Amino acid sequence: MTDKTGVLIVGGGPVGLSAALFLQKYKIPFILIEKDESESILPRARGWHVRTLEILRQVGLEDAVQAAGKAAWEQGGFGGARRGRTMLSSEALNMPSREAMMAMMGNDPSPSSFCPCPQSLLDPVLRQALKDRGADLRYGCALKRLTQDDAGVLAHVNNMQGVELTISAQYLIGADGGRSFVRRELGITNSQTAVETHYLNIFFRADLKEAVSNRTFSQCEIANEKVRGIFLSKNNTTEWSFHLEYDPISSSPIEQPDTQIIELLRSAIGEENLPIEILAKTTWSTGVRVAHSFRAGRVFLAGDAAHTMPPWGGLNGNTGVADAHNLVWKLAAVMQEGADPMLLDTYEEERRPVAIRNGKQASLRSDFDARFEIRTESNQEAFRQLQNLGTLQLKYKYSAASQEETGNGTVEQLAGQPGTRFPHAWITLEGERMSTLDLFGKGYVLLQGPTSTLSAQQVLGPAITRTKAYKVGTDFSFCDENVTWSTLTAQAGQEDILVRPDGFVAYGLQTP
Ligand SMILES: Cc1cc2nc3c(=O)[nH]c(=O)nc-3n(C[C@H](O)[C@H](O)[C@H](O)COP(=O)(O)OP(=O)(O)OC[C@H]3O[C@@H](n4cnc5c(N)ncnc54)[C@H](O)[C@@H]3O)c2cc1C
Numbered sequence: 283m284t285d286k287t288g289v290l291i292v293g294g295g296p297v298g299l300s301a302a303l304f305l306q307k308y309k310i311p312f313i314l315i316e317k318d319e320s321e322s323i324l325p326r327a328r329g330w331h332v333r334t335l336e337i338l339r340q341v342g343l344e345d346a347v348q349a350a351g352k353a354a355w356e357q358g359g360f361g362g363a364r365r366g367r368t369m370l371s372s373e374a375l376n377m378p379s380r381e382a383m384m385a386m387m388g389n390d391p392s393p394s395s396f397c398p399c400p401q402s403l404l405d406p407v408l409r410q411a412l413k414d415r416g417a418d419l420r421y422g423c424a425l426k427r428l429t430q431d432d433a434g435v436l437a438h439v440n441n442m443q444g445v446e447l448t449i450s451a452q453y454l455i456g457a458d459g460g461r462s463f464v465r466r467e468l469g470i471t472n473s474q475t476a477v478e479t480h481y482l483n484i485f486f487r488a489d490l491k492e493a494v495s496n497r498t499f500s501q502c503e504i505a506n507e508k509v510r511g512i513f514l515s516k517n518n519t520t521e522w523s524f525h526l527e528y529d530p531i532s533s534s535p536i537e538q539p540d541t542q543i544i545e546l547l548r549s550a551i552g553e554e555n556l557p558i559e560i561l562a563k564t565t566w567s568t569g570v571r572v573a574h575s576f577r578a579g580r581v582f583l584a585g586d587a588a589h590t591m592p593p594w595g596g597l598n599g600n601t602g603v604a605d606a607h608n609l610v611w612k613l614a615a616v617m618q619e620g621a622d623p624m625l626l627d628t629y630e631e632e633r634r635p636v637a638i639r640n641g642k643q644a645s646l647r648s649d650f651d652a653r654f655e656i657r658t659e660s661n662q663e664a665f666r667q668l669q670n671l672g673t674l675q676l677k678y679k680y681s682a683a684s685q686e687e688t689g690n691g692t693v694e695q696l697a698g699q700p701g702t703r704f705p706h707a708w709i710t711l712e713g714e715r716m717s718t719l720d721l722f723g724k725g726y727v728l729l730q731g732p733t734s735t736l737s738a739q740q741v742l743g744p745a746i747t748r749t750k751a752y753k754v755g756t757d758f759s760f761c762d763e764n765v766t767w768s769t770l771t772a773q774a775g776q777e778d779i780l781v782r783p784d785g786f787v788a789y790g791l792q793t794p
Pocket residue numbers: 292293294295296297298315316317318322325326327328329330401423424425426457458459460462463483566584585586587593595596597598599600601602
């Protein structure tokens with residue numbers, strides 16, 4: 283028996299689940315397989331940037347994810363950094379003002395906002411939504427072998443009982459994480475920078491509610507004669523991750539008994555007899571790895587399967603969700619509308635440079651102070667190269683030439699330039715207040731300024747049948763009287779702008 287589907291997604295992390303939600307929106311049949319029976323309990327990614335929330339807004343999940351994030355922080359919020367010999371004796375870093383920190387995340391207009399939410403709480407929200415919407419999700423099913431030809435992909439999958447099934451699909455998305463089986467099966471190699479630090483991620487339970495009250499943090503760096511590492515908070519009360527630094531040449535702490543690990547944790551916390559329960563452990567290392575290719579035939583890599591980078595700045599998972607968003611509308615165009623399959627080549631052309639740049643920026647944040655915008659004698663060079671996190675997430679420009687054009691592939695201001703995310707403004711359309719971004723998400727959209735002299739038919743030709751067109755003043759108006767078409771698209775100077783389904787500008791026409 284072979285199950286047939288449109289797209290097979292391998293991996294049920296945030297990237298695979300997001301890809302599934304986007305495919306579902308386009309009504310493309312898909313099957314998602316995940317080798318584990320449930321989500322990982324490790325709270326890895328905790329910071330979801332504005333752009334990720336904008337993307338989740340398109341699939342109706344922005345509020346649910348924000349609610350999960352709000353519930354996560356039982357004490358104190360997400361934020362703040364400390365450093366010391368132990369967690370309990372650590373001192374708060376002299377952080378820039380709250381306004382400066384907000385500016386660091388980017389102040390660009392958006393209908394959405396940054397969401398601090400541990401990945402272990404985000405993934406279940408995405409999974410539940412898919413389930414409620416009738417998705418074919420197969421947990422406990424691992425990909426074991428993969429072949430492809432011109433017509434499609436054949437996947438051999440084992441379920442928990444060891445029963446083998448085969449799934450045939452037109453396309454496959456490998457979202458199977460940093461050790462990607464799909465990538466290795468395809469023989470795709472990586473570029474890899476040197477690994478600076480190896481960590482054992484120890485997720486544990488310990489009641490520190492009283493001890494950290496009024497001293498909550500997002501990150502706390504520890505160094506003493508017994509232990510070096512960093513605490514990342516999960517709820518600032520009872521559940522924590524400690525990332526223990528180790529040298530793989532001289533030690534392998536993952537093999538040490540929990541009793542020894544608990545002793546190390548007590549040394550890092552600074553309380554000798556604290557009851558501690560270890561919940562999960564895994565190893566990871568810094569260094570940036572980017573796949574040389576994001577595609578082989580009908581198989582695509584997305585998220586950690588395509589790139590990994592240190593978590594500093596919280597870039598990697600966010601970059602992965604945007605990968606899936608970029609890929610799925612292109613698959614939909616090819617599978618449903620007969621678009622030229624060459625469109626699929628643009629996935630790698632557009633996303634690989636973003637991964638390379640974000641990887642470099644994540645590495646620059648390896649310096650603990652630089653990560654929190656604190657200048658020191660030793661981090662001057664990093665500061666010279668650091669780019670604003672909001673800019674990295676929101677203001678990149680897709681273009682083969684963009685790196686050369688601007689030196690860093692980003693723009694100063696989003697203003698409707700081809701290759702950039704169309705700017706947000708609140709508008710009224712058919713009596714409803716919404717964001718300009720709410721116009722996008724399915725099919726191309728033509729936006730016309732009030733003085734456009736062209737009809738939508740003239741701009742679009744035969745494509746008018748599958749493109750929505752809206753004209754300022756006729757179909758919608760801006761809610762804020764200070765916003766006009768020319769302030770919004772100031773740098774483009776264009777009256778007719780075609781926007782892709784992912785909200786990025788395809789092209790603009792100069793007013794004749
Ligand atoms: C300590 C830490 C903190 C981080 N903080 C941030 C942050 O704040 N912001 C941010 O953006 N990123 C952060 N990251 C990075 C983020 O966690 C990853 O980028 C993200 O998990 C990638 O998602 P993914 O879906 O690509 O891969 P994963 O989450 O790794 O999911 C891959 C899935 O594929 C499954 N799988 C593997 N092989 C198979 C197979 N053969 N068959 C079926 N299923 C398979 C796995 O079981 C897994 O569930 C952090 C990472 C770490 C380690």
